[in-house]
Amino acid sequence: MNESSPVRMRDVARAAGVSTMSVSRALKEPASVSREVRERVAAAVLSVGYVPNRLAGSLSSRRSDVVGLVLPSIENSIFAATVKGISDVLRQNGRHLMIADSGYGPAAEEAAIRAFLEQRVAGLILHDTLHTPEAIRMIRRAGIPVVENGTLTAAPLDMVVSYSNREAARAMTRHLARLGYRRIALVTLPAAANQRSRDRQEGFRAALEELGLPADPRLMLERPPGLASGAEALVRLLEDETAAPDAIFFAGDVLAAGAALECARRGWAVPGKVALAAFDNIDLLAQLNPPVTTLRLPRHEIGIRSAEMLLERLAGQKLGPAVVDLRFEIIHRAST
Amino acid sequence: MNESSPVRMRDVARAAGVSTMSVSRALKEPASVSREVRERVAAAVLSVGYVPNRLAGSLSSRRSDVVGLVLPSIENSIFAATVKGISDVLRQNGRHLMIADSGYGPAAEEAAIRAFLEQRVAGLILHDTLHTPEAIRMIRRAGIPVVENGTLTAAPLDMVVSYSNREAARAMTRHLARLGYRRIALVTLPAAANQRSRDRQEGFRAALEELGLPADPRLMLERPPGLASGAEALVRLLEDETAAPDAIFFAGDVLAAGAALECARRGWAVPGKVALAAFDNIDLLAQLNPPVTTLRLPRHEIGIRSAEMLLERLAGQKLGPAVVDLRFEIIHRAST
DNA sequence: TTGTACGCGTTATCAT
DNA sequence: ATGATAACGCGTACAA
Numbered sequence: 001m002n003e004s005s006p007v008r009m010r011d012v013a014r015a016a017g018v019s020t021m022s023v024s025r026a027l028k029e030p031a032s033v034s035r036e037v038r039e040r041v042a043a044a045v046l047s048v049g050y051v052p053n054r055l056a057g058s059l060s061s062r063r064s065d066v067v068g069l070v071l072p073s074i075e076n077s078i079f080a081a082t083v084k085g086i087s088d089v090l091r092q093n094g095r096h097l098m099i100a101d102s103g104y105g106p107a108a109e110e111a112a113i114r115a116f117l118e119q120r121v122a123g124l125i126l127h128d129t130l131h132t133p134e135a136i137r138m139i140r141r142a143g144i145p146v147v148e149n150g151t152l153t154a155a156p157l158d159m160v161v162s163y164s165n166r167e168a169a170r171a172m173t174r175h176l177a178r179l180g181y182r183r184i185a186l187v188t189l190p191a192a193a194n195q196r197s198r199d200r201q202e203g204f205r206a207a208l209e210e211l212g213l214p215a216d217p218r219l220m221l222e223r224p225p226g227l228a229s230g231a232e233a234l235v236r237l238l239e240d241e242t243a244a245p246d247a248i249f250f251a252g253d254v255l256a257a258g259a260a261l262e263c264a265r266r267g268w269a270v271p272g273k274v275a276l277a278a279f280d281n282i283d284l285l286a287q288l289n290p291p292v293t294t295l296r297l298p299r300h301e302i303g304i305r306s307a308e309m310l311l312e313r314l315a316g317q318k319l320g321p322a323v324v325d326l327r328f329e330i331i332h333r334a335s336t
Numbered sequence: 337m338n339e340s341s342p343v344r345m346r347d348v349a350r351a352a353g354v355s356t357m358s359v360s361r362a363l364k365e366p367a368s369v370s371r372e373v374r375e376r377v378a379a380a381v382l383s384v385g386y387v388p389n390r391l392a393g394s395l396s397s398r399r400s401d402v403v404g405l406v407l408p409s410i411e412n413s414i415f416a417a418t419v420k421g422i423s424d425v426l427r428q429n430g431r432h433l434m435i436a437d438s439g440y441g442p443a444a445e446e447a448a449i450r451a452f453l454e455q456r457v458a459g460l461i462l463h464d465t466l467h468t469p470e471a472i473r474m475i476r477r478a479g480i481p482v483v484e485n486g487t488l489t490a491a492p493l494d495m496v497v498s499y500s501n502r503e504a505a506r507a508m509t510r511h512l513a514r515l516g517y518r519r520i521a522l523v524t525l526p527a528a529a530n531q532r533s534r535d536r537q538e539g540f541r542a543a544l545e546e547l548g549l550p551a552d553p554r555l556m557l558e559r560p561p562g563l564a565s566g567a568e569a570l571v572r573l574l575e576d577e578t579a580a581p582d583a584i585f586f587a588g589d590v591l592a593a594g595a596a597l598e599c600a601r602r603g604w605a606v607p608g609k610v611a612l613a614a615f616d617n618i619d620l621l622a623q624l625n626p627p628v629t630t631l632r633l634p635r636h637e638i639g640i641r642s643a644e645m646l647l648e649r650l651a652g653q654k655l656g657p658a659v660v661d662l663r664f665e666i667i668h669r670a671s672t
Numbered sequence: 673t674t675g676t677a678c679g680c681g682t683t684a685t686c687a688t
Numbered sequence: 689a690t691g692a693t694a695a696c697g698c699g700t701a702c703a704a
Contacts, residue, residue, distance in 0.1 A: 007477075008681060019691050024683065034689060049477050054454045055400075056681035059391045059696045066434075066455070075420045077413035084411045087437060096451055098402075098434045101423060115432055118390045119402070141343075141385050227623045254619075261623045264600065283590075284620065287563045287597045344697060355675050360699065370673060392697035395680050399699095 007050050016044035027052065058120060065095045067310060068116030069125045070109055074101045076225075078253065078280060078299070079127065082149065085303020086125060093311055095122070102128060105193055110135040117142050123310040129153045129160075129195050145313035147306040151196050152325055159313075159322040161306045165196045168295050168328045169203030169251055172277055175293075175330050176247045177211045181275055184208070185219040185245035187233045189252040197222070200251040200279070218243050223255060230258025238274060247275035247336065260288045260335065275336040290334035298326035343386045352380035363388065394456060401431045403646060404452035405461045406445055410437045412561075414589065414616060414635075415463065418485065421639020422461060429647055431458070438464060441529055446471040453478050459646040465489045465496075465531050481649035483642040487532050488661055495649075497642045497660045501532045504631050504664045505539030505587055508613055511629075511666050512583045513547045517611055520544070521555035521581035523569045525588040533558070536587040536615070554579050559591060566594025574610060583611035583672065596624045596671065611672040626670035634662035 013020045018037055026033045026041035033041075044050075058064045067090055071079050087097050098116065102109035110132045116124060117138055123145040131139075139146055139157060146158040151165045169186075176184050186204045191197035201220065208215050221237065223229045230250060238244050250256035256278030263270050270276055270290055278285050278294035285292040305324055312319075349356045354373055362369045362377035369377075380386075394400045403426055407415050423433050434452065438445035446468045452460060453474055459481040467475075475482055475493060482494040487501045505522075512520050522540045527533035537556065544551050557573065559565045566586060574580050586592035592614030599606050606612055606626055614621055614630035621628040641660055 006681090010681080020682075021684095021691060022689085025690085028683090032689075037689080049473070051450065051453050051474060051478070053395075053456060053681055055391050055395045055456050056696090057683070059389070059395055059698090060681080060683040062683095062696070064391075074423055075416045077416060080411045080413060087410055091436075096434065096436070096455070098432065100427075100432065114387065117387045119432070120389060120391050137385070138387060142387070227619050231623070257620075258623065261625070265625050283563050284593075287567070287594065289597070289601050342697095346697085356698075357675060357700095358673090361674085364699090368673080373674085389697055392680090393699070395682090396697075396699040398680070 007048050009050070009052070011048050012041065012044045012050045015048050016040040064120050064122045066098055066119065066121045067095055067123050067125065067307070068098045068100070068113075068119070068121040069127075070112045070116075071099065071101050071127050073103050074099065076253075078282075081299035082127075082303035082306075085300045085305075086307045087303075089304050089307035089311070093307075095311070106130055106132045106135070110138075114138060117144075122314055123147075125149060125306050125310065126157075129156075131157070145310050147310055149302055149306060151199050152323065153195075156323060159309055159324070161302050161309060161324040161326065163297055163302075163326050163328045164203075165199035166203035166206070168279070168297070169200035169249075170207040171203075171328070171330060172249055172251075172279070172295060173204050173207035174211065175332070176249060176275065176277060176336060177207070177213065179247075179275070179336055181247035181336075182213060183216070183219065183245045183247070184213070185221070185237050185248045187221045187223055187230070187237075187248060187250045187252070187255055189225055190222045197252060204249070204251070216243070219245050223252075225253035225255070227254050227258035227261065229253075230255030231262035232258075234259035234262050234274075238268075245274065247271070247277065249277045249279075251279040253280075254282065254284070256292055256294070257282070257284050257288065260285075260292055264289065270335050277336055281331060286333070288335075293333045293336040294331050296329040296331050298328065301326050343384050345386070345388070347384050348377065348380045348386045351384050352376040400456050400458045402434055402455065402457050403431055403459050403461065403643070404434045404436070404449075404455070404457040405463075406448045406452075407435065407437050407463050409439050410435065412589075414618075417635035418463075418639035418642075421636045421641075422643045423639075425640055425643035425647070429643075431647070442466055442468045442471070446474075450474060453480075458650055459483075461485060461642050461646065462493075465492075467493070481646050483646055485638055485642060487535050488659065489531075492658055495645055495658045495660070497638050497645060497662065499633055499638075499662050499664045500539075501535035502539035502542070504615070504633070505536035505585075506543045507539075507664070507666060508585055508587075508615070508631060509540050509543035510547065511668070512585060512611065512613060512672060513543070513549065515583075515611070515672055517583035517672075518549060519552070519555065519581045519583070520549070521557070521573050521584045523557045523559055523566070523573075523584060523586045523588070523591055525561055526558045533588060540585065540587070552579070555581050559588075561589035561591070563590050563594035563597065565589075566591030567598035568594075570595035570598050570610075574604075581610065583607070583613065585613045585615075587615040589616075590618065590620070592628055592630070593618070593620050593624065596621075596628055600625065606671050613672055617667060622669070624671075629669045629672040630667050632665040632667050634664065637662050 009020045013023045100112035125147045127150045148160045152162045188197040223233045281296045345356045436448035461483045463486045484496045488498045524533040559569045617632045
């Protein structure tokens with residue numbers, strides 16, 4: 001790498017025979033400058049190889065074009081569609097995205113949030129809705145807009161864009177009951193540190209109660225994410241013939257796909273032996289044999305709306321706390 | 337949000353009854369300051385709610401703790417393991433990650449690189465190995481370390497950490513031949529804008545030549561990513577009974593899984609009717625029936641080593657091999 | 673160990 | 689339409 005002296009705006013100004021302010025204006029507000037200056041600055045920028053220093057710019061203007069995003073896990077492809085939506089909207093508006101993960105819980109989220117605030121991001125998008133008191137305090141002090149994505153919380157920090165995990169689980173449970181299933185099992189991710197799983201369990205229980213179905217604790221399992229995990233839950237639920245469910249609702253990750261593949265391996269008929277339903281519309285579910293009934297969640301739309309709302313706030317619209325429910329949809333397939 | 341006046345280091349200094357330099361030192365080099373000062377600063381930071389301004393810090397010190405990563409696509413879960421590796425190493429070293437995507441080709445990559453350089457990132461990690469001349473020029477001028485990840489290129493911009501796509505494709509092709517297959521087909525992603533696909537095609541052709549097998553153009557297909565795409569390629573290759581392959585090597589994305597699922601739907605025996613091999617060790621392949629032979633690529637390790645090498649450079653070590661080959665491994669399963 | 677003076681590269685503000 | 693000057697908030701360099 002060639003270590004040469006950095007090119008500053010003053011170098012451009014000198015080369016163009018104008019002041020730094022004219023350079024600044026020519027770059028940011030071309031209309032506020034004469035054609036003459038505009039052209040000479042453009043030429044000078046190219047000839048000296050100028051790359052503006054946004055650090056200095058942001059420090060001076062007290063504005064930033066970077067948005068921070070905190071995800072529970074960078075690995076989980078579930079978030080990919082949301083990230084894509086955010087990223088696209090931001091790019092189209094000349095903003096940039098920083099991503100961190102809070103895989104180790106609220107404390108890690110707090111660290112990520114602090115790092116973003118130190119970088120003076122213009123706004124934050126958080127997937128989780130559970131935050132440490134210190135994180136909340138810092139965000140309020142910073143006075144920047146925040147969007148939460150994970151679940152439709154009643155008391156958002158600022159804005160929420162999501163769907164209701166509770167209502168989605170409730171709707172799918174009722175759907176299964178409507179199809180005639182009576183012993184419905186629920187498998188979720190560990191709920192202890194996961195509001196989304198708790199919401200889904202709550203929706204499931206609410207539906208059972210409404211339907212007058214008993215809530216058998218043997219039919220509610222928690223499992224870590226992964227295909228193998230889903231297969232294991234399936235076997236576990238079906239091994240006790242007397243208490244076996246007639247339908248299993250896998251409300252997390254790729255658990256349902258893992259169970260469907262296990263059924264294929266064992267030659268178990270779906271839905272003959274057991275019906276299967278999933279929570280998220282990943283491609284794989286439609287390709288399985290039989291294809292798996294699931295929910296379509298507005299993942300991409302959540303990203304788009306989140307970024308848009310953040311941008312609206314940054315543009316000066318200080319409209320109060322906002323809760324946007326983007327809803328969901330049941331995709332009925334042959335597995336139920 | 338509470339819009340209050342920002343807390344600066346001088347406010348902390350005042351509250352602690354010391355100079356701003358003592359605050360700065362107490363925060364960055366606690367050892368270089370008396371216990372007395374250290375404690376009073378710590379207390380003052382809490383009481384006034386101070387969040388350091390890294391923009392100002394970086395501007396002044398001419399150092400940054402942010403690393404920029406450019407991926408072809410934020411959506412593609414193939415990159416998740418690499419991103420995770422990068423992210424973890426950086427976090428452990430107090431650095432941060434910015435991510436952008438170049439989904440629209442080298443021009444978009446150039447835009448992403450420019451944005452990162454404007455933010456004065458400390459270093460860059462690029463997945464693609466094809467860059468515009470202007471991008472290369474900007475990077476050289478910036479004089480920052482760069483790691484490329486996509487394929488083991490002979491002429492890296494600075495450093496490469498990867499495996500050889502050519503050798504991996506060659507090895508799998510030879511593996512199939514050793515198992516007795518003679519009409520081996522190759523399906524890749526569109527190679528026009530994808531160096532990795534081109535490398536894989538080249539490795540495939542090289543293997544055929546070494547093995548004395550004819551290169552039948554009808555047995556080389558390009559398809560867009562996706563499960564459905566793999567299924568379609570499978571059907572296309574097998575529909576002409578006289579020219580049908582006895583093995584298909586899907587060298588991209590989830591194509592192989594799509595084909596395997598299609599075989600299951602049609603009741604085609606694998607490997608009886610046709611053998612299937614994949615390129616990447618995604619979980620799904622091991623769960624299919626039969627499980628699919630594939631390559632284990634060092635995705636996570638690539639992320640870790642990339643970040644480590646960047647950090648070494650930033651620590652001043654301008655030495656070390658600039659080309660790191662992390663190799664690959666064949667995972668033989670029942671599909672071949 | 674602590675403090676003072678200045679500079680980092682840009683933009684806001686006020687002149688002209 | 690253009691320029692001079694003073695911040696922006698912190699770290700470097702040097703002095704005490």
